[in-house]
Amino acid sequence: xxxxxxVQEARKDGNTRAFxxxxxxxxxxxxxxxxxxxxxxxxxxxxxxxxxxxxxxxAAAHAIEHPLLSRYTSDGYVLAFEQLIRKxxxxxxxxxxxxxxxxxxxxxxxxxxxxxISDVTAIESGPAFVRxxxxxxxxxxxxxxxxxPCFVSIQSGAFRPDGTSGGVTTIDHFTPEIDAAQIRTRxxxxxxxxAQTVDLGSAQRIVGVGRGIKDAANLPLxxxxxxxxxxxxxASRPIxxxxxxxxxxxxxxxxxxxxxxxxxxxxxxxxxxHLVGIKGxxxxxxxxxxxxxxxxxxxxxxxxxxxxxxxxxLTAAVKKAK
Amino acid sequence: xxxxxxxxxxxxxxxxxxxxxxxSAAQWIGESGLRxxxxxxxxxxxxxxxxxxESAGTEGEVVAVSAGPxxxxxxxxxxxxxxxxxxxxxxxxxxxxRDALAVARLLAAAIQPENPSLVLTGLQSEDLGQGQxxxxxxxxxxxxxxxxxxxxxxxxxGLKVKRELEEGWFQFxxxxxxxxxxxxxxxxxxxxxxxxxxxxxxxxxxxxxxxADLGLASAPAVILDQVTLPQKQxxxxxxxxxxxxxxxxxxxxxxxxxxxx
Numbered sequence: 001x002x003x004x005x006x007v008q009e010a011r012k013d014g015n016t017r018a019f020x021x022x023x024x025x026x027x028x029x030x031x032x033x034x035x036x037x038x039x040x041x042x043x044x045x046x047x048x049x050x051x052x053x054x055x056x057x058x059a060a061a062h063a064i065e066h067p068l069l070s071r072y073t074s075d076g077y078v079l080a081f082e083q084l085i086r087k088x089x090x091x092x093x094x095x096x097x098x099x100x101x102x103x104x105x106x107x108x109x110x111x112x113x114x115x116x117i118s119d120v121t122a123i124e125s126g127p128a129f130v131r132x133x134x135x136x137x138x139x140x141x142x143x144x145x146x147x148x149p150c151f152v153s154i155q156s157g158a159f160r161p162d163g164t165s166g167g168v169t170t171i172d173h174f175t176p177e178i179d180a181a182q183i184r185t186r187x188x189x190x191x192x193x194x195a196q197t198v199d200l201g202s203a204q205r206i207v208g209v210g211r212g213i214k215d216a217a218n219l220p221l222x223x224x225x226x227x228x229x230x231x232x233x234x235a236s237r238p239i240x241x242x243x244x245x246x247x248x249x250x251x252x253x254x255x256x257x258x259x260x261x262x263x264x265x266x267x268x269x270x271x272x273x274h275l276v277g278i279k280g281x282x283x284x285x286x287x288x289x290x291x292x293x294x295x296x297x298x299x300x301x302x303x304x305x306x307x308x309x310x311x312x313x314l315t316a317a318v319k320k321a322k
Numbered sequence: 323x324x325x326x327x328x329x330x331x332x333x334x335x336x337x338x339x340x341x342x343x344x345x346s347a348a349q350w351i352g353e354s355g356l357r358x359x360x361x362x363x364x365x366x367x368x369x370x371x372x373x374x375x376e377s378a379g380t381e382g383e384v385v386a387v388s389a390g391p392x393x394x395x396x397x398x399x400x401x402x403x404x405x406x407x408x409x410x411x412x413x414x415x416x417x418x419x420r421d422a423l424a425v426a427r428l429l430a431a432a433i434q435p436e437n438p439s440l441v442l443t444g445l446q447s448e449d450l451g452q453g454q455x456x457x458x459x460x461x462x463x464x465x466x467x468x469x470x471x472x473x474x475x476x477x478x479x480g481l482k483v484k485r486e487l488e489e490g491w492f493q494f495x496x497x498x499x500x501x502x503x504x505x506x507x508x509x510x511x512x513x514x515x516x517x518x519x520x521x522x523x524x525x526x527x528x529x530x531x532x533x534a535d536l537g538l539a540s541a542p543a544v545i546l547d548q549v550t551l552p553q554k555q556x557x558x559x560x561x562x563x564x565x566x567x568x569x570x571x572x573x574x575x576x577x578x579x580x581x582x583x
Binding site for chain 2: 135
């Protein structure tokens with residue numbers, strides 16, 4: 001095909017938002033290269049793997065089918081995609097930057113003596129691929145020198161699926177050769193560590209706290225602000241890792257995704273893993289002593305200052321305004 | 323069973339709060355005057371390795387390996403101070419210009435002759451954040467792997483690990499050893515180096531290997547062409563003045579402009 005292969009992650013619920021975004025990224029790439037897009041994913045004939053495409057459908061879709069792929073394993077997926085890619089010989093293979101893709105695509109790319117350009121946020125002419133460095137403090141522009149497929153994974157929320165849906169495409173069924181002995185890992189069923197009792201997803205106001213708070217003993221400063229605002233308390237990963245707040249209050253790629261009217265980020269630098277969780281917020285306020293912290297790139301209002309002075313002042317100002 | 327030998331691949335990265343600037347060629351950051359630290363997920367990988375060795379109770383060994391220039395030696399000493407038994411330093415002055423595959427090839431060449439029972443590394447680095455080294459290493463070493471691991475235990479047949487999935491979900495995975503695990507932050511509490519540990523570290527062996535001796539330089543698979551400053555996604559209104567003034571101005575804005583209070 002020598003085109004662009006856009007990969008869909010197998011989920012029971014059919015096409016995911018991530019796939020539509022990956023497809024949108026594929027179209028940007030197609031715009032720069034003039035190449036045709038095809039889609040691929042693991043799923044049997046009964047799954048609604050390619051049931052819906054937002055925007056123009058791909059030229060073809062390849063449904064990878066094998067009983068040994070019914071449950072995700074890196075070994076199984078590497079074998080399956082390796083065989084499909086050798087058969088199709090795409091110039092680009094584009095994946096969603098999901099936990100699953102992170103688990104097997106670097107290994108897959110290595111089989112082609114390639115390196116994945118991971119977590120891409122933008123595609124420019126060239127084509128050039130933009131991704132973040134230093135937890136969002138810098139960007140890097142990557143190029144592929146050619147000679148073999150270029151593997152790319154796309155950051156969640158970076159490309160917007162656009163257009164009408166309803167287009168259909170021809171589905172090609174592909175059965176890879178996999179032997180049970182080649183699959184070395186035995187995955188168990190997914191489970192939740194504890195019943196989620198805090199639903200941050202529906203909170204209207206949230207105060208999120210990050211490393212800047214320095215010590216668990218300082219948490220009352222954010223708790224006071226949260227109660228003055230009538231807000232839920234949330235945290236970035238390091239706070240929960242330290243056990244200062246329970247895991248169920250974690251916001252970001254490994255925690256909850258929130259969409260409040262107001263999100264106050266206190267002492268949160270704005271690593272991408274946190275930002276993907278707060279993108280849906282209507283209004284973001286950032287308080288951070290580092291004026292160059294990436295959180296200010298997404299904030300509507302910012303105060304570059306000392307958390308320990310600003311938080312009490314803000315709590316007092318909120319109380320006064322009521 | 324032979325003694326357990328755990329290799330931990332560790333990266334040295336700029337300190338989290340270090341002020342960064344783009345270098346004159348705009349292909350990396352200016353490194354002079356920067357302070358460096360152990361990549362945090364790698365610190366968790368080291369912690370997991372030390373715990374596995376301790377819980378096995380048999381004679382075992384934890385070996386820290388890192389690639390980079392001379393300054394990487396301080397991070398390896400830190401690993402030794404925390405309890406690693408010895409270290410391997412792959413001396414390499416141009417780490418930043420090598421892609422993930424090339425770096426993993428260096429590490430694999432150093433690790434292969436060690437015949438480890440287990441290889442651990444952090445799930446990603448805080449500088450490049452590509453999240454690939456461990457998974458590529460597994461492929462190069464011909465070993466199974468599991469990524470984003472928050473807990474690991476040795477079993478009669480190999481390993482049982484707890485893997486983090488998205489949005490608060492987890493799963494257990496069983497896999498044979500030797501294997502490669504990439505470790506997610508937060509699974510354990512990190513230990514501090516004790517005074518005794520720091521003292522002992524000075525006498526523990528650090529072997530240096532020259533990157534050039536570890537195999538052929540191959541053409542890069544991907545090229546980091548340019549480092550740029552991110553574009554603002556929103557126009558942020560910065561509120562200045564004293565803490566009180568900024569706070570009052572913010573409340574005003576939230577109430578009457580954003581209408582979210």
